Amino acid sequence: MKTYFRLLSFASPIGKFAIPYIFTTLLHVVFNTLNLALLVPLLTFLFDTTKKGRIYEAPDTLWDIMGAFNYYSQEINRTYGTYGALQFICIIIVISVLLSNLFKYFSQRIMENLRIHTLLNIRKTVFENVMGMHLGFFNNERKGDILSKITNDVQVVQFTVTGTLQVIFREPFQLIAYLIALFGISYKLTFVSILFIPVSAIFIARLVKSLKNQAFGSQASFGTMVSNLEEALSGIKIIKAFNATSFITEKFNKENENFSEIGRQMAKRQQLASPISEFLGVVMVAFILLYGGSLVLSGSSELTAPAFIAYIGIFSQLTRPAKALSDSFTGINLGLAAGERILELVDMKPAIQNSKKANAVSGFDYAIELENVSFSYGEKIILNEVSLTIPRGKTVALVGPSGGGKSTLMDLIPRFIEPQKGRVLFDGKDIKEIEMDSLRAQMGFVNQESILFNDTIFNNIAFGKTTATQEQVEAAAKIANAHEFILKTDDGYNTNIGDRGVKLSGGQKQRLSIARAVLKNPPIMLLDEATSALDTESEKLVQDALNKLMTNRTTLVIAHRLSTIQNADIIIVLDAGKIVEKGNHNELMSHNGLYKRLIEMQTFSE
Template sequence: MNPTLTRTLAYFKPYWKLLAVSALCSAIVGGMDGAFAYLVEPVLKKIFAGGETGIFLLIPLGIVALFALRGLARFTYDSTIQLAGQKAIQDIRNQVYASTVRMDMAFFTRRSTGELMSHATNDISTMQAGMANVVCGLFREILSACSLLGVIFYRNWQLALFSFVVIPLTAYPAQLIGKKIKRASGRSLNVMGGLTAILQESFSGIKVIKAFGLEGSAIERFRASNRDYFTQYRQYIKYDAMSMPVSETIISFGIAAVVYFGGSQVMSGRMTASEFFSFIAAMVMVFNPIKKLQNSYNSLQRSAGAAERVFRLLDEPRRVQERPHAVALGRSTGLVIFRDVSFSYGDEPILDGVSLEVQPNSMVALVGPSGSGKSTLVSLLPRFYDVAGGSITIDGYDIRDLTLDSLVNQIALVDQETTLFHDSIANNIRYGKPHATLDEVMEAAKAAYAHDFITQLPEGYDTSIGDRGVRLSGGQRQRICIARALLKNAPILILDEATSALDTESEQMVQKALDNLMQNRTTFVVAHRLSTVQHADSIVVLDEGRIVEQGTHETLLGAGGLYSRLHALQFSDSSAMENNGP
């Protein structure tokens, strides 16, 4: 069996009871097809040859009763098997989401958000359709076909050979067309991933699109991608539509042979008309499940293309992994040491031999030109990425020897992106401590200078802030993020451009909140605005991935190096702006 199909069907294993019920009911449905075809001959014989009209009067009642029982069995079969299929798909979707969320940050730099969304939605939906068709139809149609084949071989094995011999002949074209369907399906799903990416980018960046009047070009880009999807999907339509006519044409030779030779036997008296009609009924009925099996096979191939994409995502290894005997670290003192740390994105070196010792409860500022490696350096601390060379230790433990959960518990992050979720303010703050009480949430908000504006909102802490917090100002969003970090109460804090996108008034309010947050914590501050780091215990200046200077604000100004030049440039620009102001 195809390994992709085997792996997909393994998800049904926990729901074997539902499968057992559906198997029993499908046996009833399939067996009734054979029974109906078998009873045609004796019933017709008794009516027309024996003249038993009483049986004729009971036939309508028998037909209704037979189909009512068959309908009940089919209903039970379809409902239980589809329920099992939906549960299996639910497990796959949960696994895909969990696996994706747990991937390291390098994974997300390689994949677009739209592509990942397409895997979790379009690919799994395609798998679901295929599994429903295959698992729901396969067992029932095989049983039905086998029971009907038994009847036609019992009635007349010579004629049965004429009808049966053509069935294997349909296998080769079915397999050939099925492979083409699988390839076409995979290509169309790849294009759909790009289409989903365009949607995600357009809706998240709608403000930029409108501000620059790019609606027309955005629409044309979407149309071009949608046209590519149609081109690929058209191939799938062509092959799917081709499969049934090819099979029916091959089968027609068997039907023609049966009609000719069977009719000859009836005319020569070697076979009665009732026997021939019973045989024809069974033969016509047996081709129906065979055609359905062909459709199921096509659906299976389309599903397999989607399943392969999903399983490739599930099987992608994590670059950041927890070691087998990792240590769970309790609350650390906050002593952090970088020893000869190197890192690169692919072939592009970012950090080269960085060594830095940060004492507990101290504030270290990382400054330097854009692209010097400041944000990358602090991203290595929570193991968003792993170092390429050297090591990072917390309280003497290499962070690669710590459990991921205990490492994450040591660190709180506030960055310029102010990531908030479409939820209430209270629940957004609770991301720092999921089981926090409302009193704890309010205390964190007060320390972040957010309580006053929250209580003025229509529903207070229960106010929904909209997608990415669009209902709040930049300063309000940042204070919610600070409250979240305060509630987490981690001993190590990373502030990555936490005030860079704020106006002066908002920055002052946020800076007060940050001052509360930094108390009694080891703090790493990444900043372009040098005015915000003048009081740091140590300022580390990076350039091209190396530490070129380190010291206090006064020491570095007096040294006349890169920090001094950056400081002079920033403050000369500020003075020029003030002189040119109104």
């Protein structure tokens, strides 16, 4: 239940919904029960049993509703006759039904607003927490599982956990109201009848317990299946190129069958609750007919024929709230399992956070420094006591064989990752003491893989800068050599570029990425140079845009091509996590070391 109440905490302020819901629900329950209770005076006067000489006295308390109706119906009968009393009862029943349904409508509207409000807060909290996680989290988690938790699991919570709110708040009141009415008609018959209830409760409890483990397995299996689907759609080109369609299909189908089998087993147990509860209900009604019928046939004054018929009518309705409660408890474990998966994301804290003493920075003055920085993934050392200074206004190029630690070194500067040893200083201040948003606001990024969104060209360039004007976006595009090809698209800057920019060429995507960085206009640029996979013509356009981008800025670039390297102020050669050479192009070429061999082979890779 701890999980359930935690999920309900997202309904805050719950009093805004709970108080009016309880009020309208109680009124609905009162009038709904009254509709059935009025069967007694209705049948009494319909069959004219008042001729038998029974006299109803005025009730002593306000709680004796049945006594009050019988008394006033009797008085109306004396004044206006039996038909007049029948008219009076029918009018009261119509009014009672109207009010019952009116308050039911209001209560359902309130509960629906509460459900939507709760789910809105859950989705908002989960997404915000996921977006606040450090990059390492996304490297370790399956994207499909995250998608499953944010989408499917939230939907499951919607239709189980929050769906039971209405049942839990309304049905117990309705159950109590029916029992009060039944005790009012015949306390002996009711006392004996409710002895059957514990039998049903024991069965439902055992069924609920058996569903719990299967519910967890179902959600985990669905997450795996969505992960397989996401990977298949993302890598469809490679799948077809390597003739791996059957392998991927078999992998997906295997998990699909596992998920379906768990669903069948859960459905079997869930659906078992309904027929057994109905069977137990019929057994109870049969017993009532036998015992109650014997009281009527014996001429007992406690239970008349009209009262017995009304009793059966009310008791038949008693099983409805009881069944609704049992069904909600059999299904709630699926929702709780989904809820726990959601709360895992909510409770997860990013490994990299702002310290309480962190301060914002508003500019960049003189240098970024790495002091004896070491970083490793498990036992694999990526950087080993690296020390480096990146002066303001200089272009520093990182070169070296693949796996040398270039990308890791670059990721340390915006604090995407943190070193296990050493410090990264920004203008002499440890970046752990700087607010991450303000630190990253001083930096622009252009990656080797162009990260674009399924949106317009304008919105991709203006990404993260909601106040950008058309003139500013066009100016950035011109610097990035993108303006001309943009004008040739169907709708110019309003052209949608598709998922991940699929409608554009590699060079066009890179130029949009550069335009985005130009518009941000930061003092520091971090470039994973993106010309290595382009054709010669595209490379020239992109390289020219990069040169414009680096003008009058501090730039750290992972270099792949000679055109970028030879113009760098400082070239850092990384090999096996260590700086093995340092200098400008001419100096390093004269050393006849690793740099010269790399230049001669032209094998610069990340």
